[in-house]
Amino acid sequence: MKGLRETDFAYQAVYRYLTCLINEVGSETPIKLPSLRQLAERLNVSISTIQYAYSLLEKEGRVYSVAKSGYYAMPVSLNASFCSGNDLLETLYVSARRPGMLVMSTDEPALLQSLDSPLLLLERELVRQYPRQQQPLSQPCGELELRTALAARYTTSPTRYWHADDVYIGADLRGVLEILMAVLGLKGATVLVESPCDWTILRLLQAGGVQVFELPIAGTGCLDLQLLERLLTTETVRLAVLSSGVSMPRGSLMPADNRQRVARLLQQHDCWVLENDVYGELGHEPNGQRFRDLLDPERLIVFSTFEKFMGPEAPYGYLLSRQLSAELQRNFLLRSFRLSPIRQKAIARLYSSGRIDQHLQVLRRLLSERKARMIQVVRERLGDSLEWVDPAGGATLWARSLRPVDMRRVFQRMLKQSVVIAPGELFSLQGLHSQYVRLSHGFSGQHDLDTAMAMLADALRLELTD
Missing domain, CATH: 3.40.640.10 (Type I PLP-dependent aspartate aminotransferase-like (Major domain))
Structure with a gap:
């Protein structure tokens, strides 16, 4: 564990350790996982670090917690069924954790510039x-x-x-x-x-x-x-x-x-x-x-x-x-x-x-630059398909389809292209915003924004013709 921490943040190393532990089990029935205290002592990290790693896995649908009992590994069959179920949020979470996915559904501004190292x-x-x-x-x-x-x-x-x-x-x-x-x-x-x-x-x-x-x-x-x-x-x-x-x-x-x-x-x-x-x-x-x-x-x-x-x-x-x-x-x-x-x-x-104020100045500038870049690409690739709000902050773009589409089906089409978007219906309990989508511009630079927006343009066009 100490060797891993030389290049990774502690929670990332714990997350990978737990992922390997769950994969090794590979059971069709729930398996109880080590407690927060047991893992903290075993891996020589804080309990809060273990708790955060578990929370990430819980969001993915890989584990679940039982009050006064602890954490359990989700059965393989049940985990796989999330992506084919009707719960859109569960499908989004599980898909976002798959290797090689371009995750444009999150809102994580600190990915551009974090204070983890300081x-x-x-x-x-x-x-x-x-x-x-x-x-x-x-x-x-x-x-x-x-x-x-x-x-x-x-x-x-x-x-x-x-x-x-x-x-x-x-x-x-x-x-x-x-x-x-x-x-x-x-x-x-x-x-x-x-x-x-x-x-x-x-x-x-x-x-x-x-x-x-x-x-x-x-x-x-x-x-x-x-x-x-x-x-x-x-x-x-x-x-x-x-x-x-x-x-x-x-x-x-x-x-x-x-x-x-x-x-x-x-x-x-x-x-x-x-x-x-x-x-x-x-x-x-x-x-x-x-x-x-x-x-x-x-x-x-x-x-x-x-x-x-x-x-x-x-x-x-x-x-x-x-x-x-x-x-x-x-x-x-x-x-x-x-x-x-x-x-x-x-x-x-x-x-x-004053270190946080200095950091925020840099982060706001980076977010503003990323916003401008995303709007430029969306205007070029999707100007005839979407209208959007010019965001006053944050790391996302809120956009509406100019023509009626089933945005859930657009979401599924994008998943097949290894891109995760956030359909607008997730942000309402009363069926509002079904024609909207939230797109993140705070993802890492290894992905191509132009290509992703071209895929979204194709998905919207195909949805209209089907």
């Missing part, structure tokens, strides 16, 4: 300063130094401030959101989301028994104020989930006047707001107005993750809330996230040294 270097330096035997007692809500750094970063005025005690850090974004749903008691409640919406959020709400109302984003980037007011008046809305800045996957910015009027309506109806700040650092113009600048902080919760802009070695999710502190602390303690305090300290030092 983070791990700083972590090694801190290990020498903080020997294991001198580590403090467990901090279930996250390392105090990192929570303090985040509180300072989100504080903008004497009234819009945060303290370290308002910040909660978990192993990943999904785990943090699951805790929040439990604390807010959202089962059976009504929640508003802007649409299109990230499929992770939609699936979590769906699995939690939440009644979801989708607010479509107009071509101008605005939300329909009349629809919003009608829903707030006629429905008992517990929560509204809104993007802080760039709305992904659409990539648009809400005009300032529309944002202000939406905020006023939400405050008039005393509605809690969950601000999605996952892409807050990834706008090409990052200093725009946010909902947290307009709303009462006492009715606001902000959530985000480091992974989108730092890379996979910083998978932690976090949220900020000035209310519900007793319930949040209790649930984080019960969840018992095992997070590396040293790595969290390293992230905090990257903030305090």
Whole structure:
């Protein structure tokens, strides 16, 4: 394992180790895999590294977890059936992990420029300063130094401030959101989301028994104020989930006047707001107005993750809330996230040294350049087939077919060409966006964008003629 770590990040080596372990089993029945602690001791890496490798395999459909039991290898027959089933998201995940695939379905901006190397270097330096035997007692809500750094970063005025005690850090974004749903008691409640919406959020709400109302984003980037007011008046809305800045996957910015009027309506109806700040650092113009600048902080919760802009070695999710502190602390303690305090300290030092701000400047420039390149190629290859939103940030392009097509069949055609795209229907629970597709421009340079777009043009044309 130590030899592998000379050239790979730890989670990549663990991922390959587990893949080999699963392939060796090759069973038609579920096989229990080693626990997080067993693998951490066996491979001499942190538990959070093992957890991240397992989460990747779980997304692929290679493993599944059982509460209070552990992880199991998915039977070969069941794993293979995912690609032929009706669950589009499962098919996408499994296909994206096949060797040789060009994955244009993801939204991973940090693939262009990650902070993995500086983070791990700083972590090694801190290990020498903080020997294991001198580590403090467990901090279930996250390392105090990192929570303090985040509180300072989100504080903008004497009234819009945060303290370290308002910040909660978990192993990943999904785990943090699951805790929040439990604390807010959202089962059976009504929640508003802007649409299109990230499929992770939609699936979590769906699995939690939440009644979801989708607010479509107009071509101008605005939300329909009349629809919003009608829903707030006629429905008992517990929560509204809104993007802080760039709305992904659409990539648009809400005009300032529309944002202000939406905020006023939400405050008039005393509605809690969950601000999605996952892409807050990834706008090409990052200093725009946010909902947290307009709303009462006492009715606001902000959530985000480091992974989108730092890379996979910083998978932690976090949220900020000035209310519900007793319930949040209790649930984080019960969840018992095992997070590396040293790595969290390293992230905090990257903030305090200004290294993250320097990194973000470079990353935004690279994303802007990639966006321009993709739009140029799409205009040349697909200008008569697609129309698109000029993204204000992120690493994807949201495009609509100019003619009615079955985008799921286009997705299947592209899979046969070893290209994975994300059909728009994944970003709605109510059948919206069936004519849309999300395309990533953040993939590695070994693939040919021109060729991939030519394949997509052919797939759209063939779908129209069939």
